Amino acid sequence: MRDAFPFWGQLTPKQKNLLEQSVGCSSYQKGERLHDGAQDCMGLILVLSGHLRAFILSDAGKEITIYRLFDRDICIFSASCMLKNISFDIYIEAEEDTRILLIPTPVYNELNQTCLAVSNFTGQLISSRFSDVMWVMEQVLFMSFDRRLASFLLEQATIAGGNVLSITHETIAKNLGTAREVVTRMLKYFQSEGMVTLSRGGVTISDSKKLERLAQFEK
Incomplete structure (x- = not known):
């Protein structure tokens, strides 16, 4: 835990003890939801293993x-x-089996108010997440869907560590905020252009260079 939080060295012995006594470890299975919108204020989440998806509805x-x-x-x-x-209605779910550390909200709030290093870290973290959100909004507003889909497939390939993606059209649609039918039509077009090969419950990237050129078009 000491290596997980960059502000650890700036805490007082009392604050370190509070953190050690309050942090909990939890496990979630793939597809399980951790957080259900603004009314669910569970605390600060740190991922130990696996990965999570944050989304809006x-x-x-x-x-x-x-x-x-x-x-x-x-x-x-x-x-x-x-x-x-x-106040954000942000939802968080596990995209694969995941283990997390959780600092309860009252504990983190106390540290945030009493330790300048924690307060600075909080500001940096908020700024970073806002940048993530604004990047997605920029894509949605100003990027054509074929480019967004190409970028998404390339990102998934990086996460999976290969070009064979076990992902459904419905899951892609959820990630990109569109209808499954739109995804299916575009994937069929990608297949006709030799960029992907479609199979039941999966997509294989056939020509990553062509997808990359499409994703970077007019950037």
């Missing part, structure tokens, strides 16, 4: 991924109730 129930959390990544918006004038 439209009034119509459509999802769009705003950022992902991997080993040693930290989520501040799961403790958003302690942040004045900030």
Whole structure:
């Protein structure tokens, strides 16, 4: 834990003891939801292993991924109730079996108010996550769907460590905030252009260079 939090060395012995006594470790299975919007203020999440997806929901129930959390990544918006004038309906679920450390909101709030290093870290973390959100919004507003899909497939290939992706059209649609039918049509077009090969419950990237050129077009 001492290596997980960059502010550890700036804490007093009392604060270190408080943190050690309060931090909990939890495990979640793939597909399990950890956080259910602004009313669920569970605390500061640090990923020990696995990875999580943070997303928002439209009034119509459509999802769009705003950022992902991997080993040693930290989520501040799961403790958003302690942040004045900030309230986000952000949902978090496990994309694979995941273990986390959790600092309860009251404990982190106390550290944030009494330790300058923690307060500075919180500000940096909020700024970083806002940048993630703004990048996604920029994509949605200004990038064509074929480019967004190409970028998403390349990102998934990096996460998977290979070009064979075990992912459904429905899952892709949830991540990109669109309808499954739109994804299916575009993937079929990609297949006709030799960029991907489609199979039941999966997508194989056939020509990553062509996908990269599409993703970077007009950047």
